[in-house]
Amino acid sequence: MSGPDVAWYLALAAVLFGIGALGVLIRRNTLVVLLSLELMLNAGNLALIALSRHFHNGAGQIFALAVMAVAASEVCVGLGLVVALNRRNLSLDVDTLSELRG
Amino acid sequence: MIAASAGNVVVWIVWVVAAFTCLGSAVAVVSFSNPFYSALALIGNLGSLAVLYLLLSAEFVAAAQVLVYAGAVVVMFLFVIAYVGPRRETPWSGGPGWQTIGAVAAAGALMVEIIVAIGMQASGSLSHETEVGTAFGTPAWIGRVFLVDHLLAFEITSVVLLIAAVGGVILGSHTKRATT
């Protein structure tokens, strides 16, 4: 069956990636930042799967599964951070976590 | 494998619907001021992505997407959001004046550049669609590729998961009383 070319899928992935990046850069709530990060990861996954289908190479799907696993781990750790912050009654506003000032 | 009935039109319609859902829910994730709603929007995004994966003959990955992402990750998010409590914030506020503009510019630039890159390649190696066999994307096939060709990746992924689990537990545990 023929549907949209792989280029369409890649373009979709690019736009999704951009929206995710925008969210990471602009939102101040840590949780929403993590959600936007998920969007970016999914965009990468989509690109991988599309190209795997196009080049008939299984490695793309394997890589996508690995990315999924890593994303899950990262969410786990990130949410652990959020919980730890909350337990210490610190604000979840990314702007207040500014000890990295140069 | 979707039955190849009614030709391309069905595929195209499905693709368009899935794509719009994907993008719309992505925008919703980024825009809602209540993080709870953002997480719910993410579910929609993940679902549409699963549909797209099915279109791309990646059945196992689509199933894993729904199970792992929508099932586990988003649920975790919802738990933590509920635990942390209600927060509301204006989505696009704060920071130095140039932050917002810079962010839009950077994200837009990345988007445009990637699309341009694709466009440049579109006449090259992206133009030949190859036929895939029916076994492509099945769990058996994935399993064999995973365990035979990419065993190292498999093992490392499992180690990463272990470390993440340990880290998450440590981070989330009660702290001992600080002695300062």
Next chain:
Amino acid sequence: MTGLTYGSWLCLLAPLAGTILILLGGSRIPRLAAAWIATTSVFVAFGGAVWAFFGVHSQHQGPELLPLTSQVTVPAHGEITTAWTWLQSGNFHVGLQLLVDPLSTVMMLIVSGVGGLIVLYSIGYMDGDEEERRYFAYIAFFVFSMLLLVEGGNLLMLLVGWGLVGLSSYLLIGFWHDRPSAVRAAKKAFVMNAFGDATMALAFFILIAHTNSLDFGVNFNAHLSGTATNFVALGLLGGAVAKSAQIPLQTWLPDAMEGPTPVSALIHAATMVTAGVYLIARTYPLFEHARTIQLIAAGAGALTLLVAGLIALVQTDIKRVIAYSTMSQIGYMFVGVGVGAYANGVFHLLTHAFFKALLFMTAGLVIHAVANEQDIRKLRGVGRLMPFTKWCFLVGALALVGIPPFSGFFSKDPIVASAAALGTWYGWIFWVCGVAGAFLTGLYTFRLWYLVFPGEPSPFVREHYHDHHGREGAWTMLVPVGILAVLATFAGWLQWTPRWDPFTRWLAPAAPSLAAAVPTDTQEYFTSVAVVIAGLAGLVLAWAIYSERRIAIPAAPFWRRLFEEKFYFDWLYDRIFYEPAVATAAFLRREFEEPVVLQTGPDVGNTTLATGSLVRRLQTGLLRTYVLFLAAGAAIVVLAFLIAR
């Protein structure tokens, strides 16, 4: 290497060694040690000059004494010694060369001999000055530079010496640098000399363009076109006029009296100011090819000797009277070399060195003894307290006026006679100027004598006179004065042109007199009588006015003001050159230096600060900002890759 060579190099390098020793010693050596190092080095130079003199003399005795043909060969009976090739540019070579021939040995003897006496005198004069060592270093350096000038074996070495004496003069005039008048005078001298240096350099450029060499021999035998020769001669004349303080570049010499008196004696009487005369005598072939320019030199000399004589009549500073007298006598020398009587001009240079240095040094004795007062109106009667000084000054004065048997008579009259020998209208004008100048010389010299030395000591003198341990001055000051008095008396007997002329014959290989300028015996005798009568007339008139007060000084306000304003030369040069230059400098400083150049430093600093504070705003401390930079960086890298494809 013959004695000639050894002597000449020794003569040149000894004062330089003296300077270097004093410089190296610095403040570690006592002041007196520096003084004696300088003096000894100059006397060693004199020894070298005598050695070289005998070397040239013995060459004269040999059979290779040839009469000169129309082809000028230089060095004629002289020897060029080359140390090494100094400058080389394509085919153009200049060697570090010394020329030792009759003319240069005469000059070497004068410079080192009179110089040695004056440096000895300085030991007494500068005793007690805080910066004595610097003085002696400078004066030894000056002697070296002047010797380099006279010993230079090609035009470039001459120019080097020329420039260095200008520098030494500047350093010594402004020696007391905390006096603004001294600093101004030094600057004035240097700038006016620099003008002369520039014209000389232009002349050298023309020579190099035509002959590709600065050697004497090559240039004297080359046949340049008429205009080229005229320009070369004009350039050389410009330098000579500036260095010798002739009109129109004479205004620096009276101001140069700001320097210490020994400096005035050495540099501005005996040696440096006579460098112009030496230059014309040395490069006489070039001038003879450009006869008009040579006659212009004589004309400038004639004009100067009159103008300087007139100005000297109204001067009230003892040193300035003698300075104008120097200017006037150098005018005589210019007349001499201008008409072509080189030997006469150089002979007058010799005797003038003696009696003018004597006059300056006796004046210095007076100044030293009466608390540095130089105004002659206050110094009446000082001769009663300083008899030795009085008699020495009288000897110098009589020599200056040209009364026989003192030396000036033997050297001044032949110059005037040579002018008559030309037979042309300008020759007679020069003759008349020479005789009139002799009258003026007698008048102003004895005006000075009668105002200062004889008679009852004035109250000022009585109050301020102090002697030096019972004598009129230190022995280092009295001995050179005495020696010079003897020389001023007897040196003239070396040559009396109608009867015996060893000096002219000695100089003939190097600077033969132009045949048209050799006077007959009748002209000589007649001129001598005229000049002596004129001088005596001036003396008697001065006696009548200033001593006996029989005749009153005529009021004549216009003339008096003209003389006192030095014929308005200073006024004119101020308006034309000095004030526009100062205005331009002030304008540039206001419009350019302060807003632009000086502002650059603060501007650079401010810009850096501003940029820094701008960049600081990037360090927001926010995580989001740093992620933005990550994203932006990634976008730029992708863009770079896209462009690269």
